[in-house]
Amino acid sequence: MIKIEKLSKWYGDFQVLIDCTTQVNAAEVVVVCGPSGSGKSTLIKCVNGLEPAQEGRITVEGMEVTGRGTDLTRLRARIGMVFQHFELYPHMTVRENLCLAQQKVLGRSRDEAVAKTEALLDRVGLSQHIDKHPGALSGGQQQRVAICRALAMDPIAMLFDEPTSALDPEMINEVLDVMVELARDGMTMMVVTHEMGFARKVADRVVFMDAGAIVEDRPTEEFFGAPDTDRAKDFLSKILNH
């Protein structure tokens, strides 16, 4: 469904992505991991065109993201994204956060949008907070709302950019639980995360990045069982052995 081919990107002289190639098939969950600064977040932001790339191509269901004249707005409306810092709109209530794009982009009526909003919040157990502003919620609650905001658009795939790394430890699980459930329901997901427990549990494949390049791209069992490269071994030993 998502195809990334030979993608390269520079900030000035500095190359942040080097020849990256991978794909995410329908209903597949792919976890992208690697040390900080390895380009994971940049890669995932390229998928819906938030970051432009200079070389290579990305297609989502046959639509070319990197092409000129692509209607990025329409494409983005179909791919959900969850950010590290939630990025809920602080001046709007939870309800308004979820309804805005439904009404303005999908053209849903107010009633439809609210119904969808209520159903989603109910699913993540946050119905009682519908009239609050994001600032009144805990980090875990905010991130679950942010996931709902993405789901409200009925996306064909979901992108997660380090969804738990800005959270206090005790709130990480409530967010991961929602993501696990999503994966079990067959959502196509690309997840940048350091949560290796989550990767083990639900990922079909793991993509390991280092210094802008994709170093390993293998089925989850193989990656954890016997990583190919020293860099991946090194990374895993640092992140797993506490």
Next chain:
Amino acid sequence: MNYNWNWGVLFQEPYLGWLIMGVQWTFAVALAAWVIALSVGILVGVGRTLPSRPIAFLCTAYVEIFRNVPLLLQLFLWYFVMPELVPNDVGQWIKRDMPNPEYLTAVIALGLYTASRVAEQVRAGIESVGSGLTNAAFANGFSVTQTYRYVLLPISFRLIVPPMTSEFLTIFKNSSLALTIGLLELTAQSQQIAEYTFNGFEAYTAATVIYVCIALMATVVMQVVERYTRIPGYMGSK
């Protein structure tokens, strides 16, 4: 649009001379007022942050009064009203014998007005240094004076260089108000040329270009100041 262009008028006498005179007065007013603004402004700004309540209150009152009355009115108060309110013989002297009354009044009014704005920048600068460093200085055994002298002022003066640049520019622009009490600075001269020659476009363009040049010059000067006073890794690092 029916208009007779004549750029040459700017280079004819007496108009060229008028422009030059205007520039000189603008500089004379702005620079002298800047000296007052800086010295009074720093004193008042520091005063607002002092632990002494009466001093802080007086300095706050100064800022609020000078900031909340239009500069034009302040100019008139100094020019028309002040000589009437001082003891008679002083008033007589001001009205009859004081040299260059328009110039001196403009400098004092503009200087004291700008001082209130400078004071605000100074206070903000000192407050942004933060209580952490102040406490550290007190813990080191510094007195209040020493804390200001060695810690707060050296840091905050560097912090406020950029906002001071804009105050420095503003004082040049505000010096144009002196024309209301009859001082023929740059704006007044350009208007006079416009009235004499009916070549308003050329006259105002000349004044505009000169003001833009002054702004560019002031910006460059202040950038040099900024470069030499920058503390590595403390500010401007974002």
Next chain:
Amino acid sequence: MFNFDFEVILNNLPFLWEGLQLSLLLTGLAVIGGIFFGTILALMRLSGILPLSLVAATYVNLIRSVPLILVIFWFYFLVPLILGRPIGSFYSALIAFTLFEAAYFSEIIRAGIQSVRQGQGQAGQATGLSYFQIQRHIVLPQAFRNMAPILVTQGIILFQDTSLVFVVSLRDFMTVSSIIARTEGRLIEMYIFAACVYFVICFAGSLFVRRLQKASIA
């Protein structure tokens, strides 16, 4: 040494009130116009489209380096020339103030827009909102909330600036006070009274700003 004559003020209250109304009207309209054009200028500058941002930056920097009085003279001279007929002092002054203040407002608004986290715009993009929808629903509401105190402060400065229409004899509060001062020969009373009125209005405004600031911190 001097007797303060209140009568001259009382006798001329209706005239002074008219002047004050004109000052307030000019301030109000120029604030609205200034924020409107200022927003456009700020969006142009931040658009990332070189010609647009260059035009906006040049305009803003040009206006900000010349005195307001000169701008007033410019428009008194230009507007009738362009329109081919005089349109009255008030409208010339209104155009001058609006376009002058737009440059100052645009700098405030630009800083306000930049104070909104970049992720907010990206979050809007990620749900497929268009550029204008993002500005309209997400960025500008937050930006204006952040900068409300500074906008009001600029409004107070603008109110004081309106006194400069004195140079073209438009009858605002300042000009009216001055006319009374001269015709009645009561300079001291009139100028002190005018200063008090300006002070009360502007000081009240700055107290309001302080409340806004506290509200935005809480």
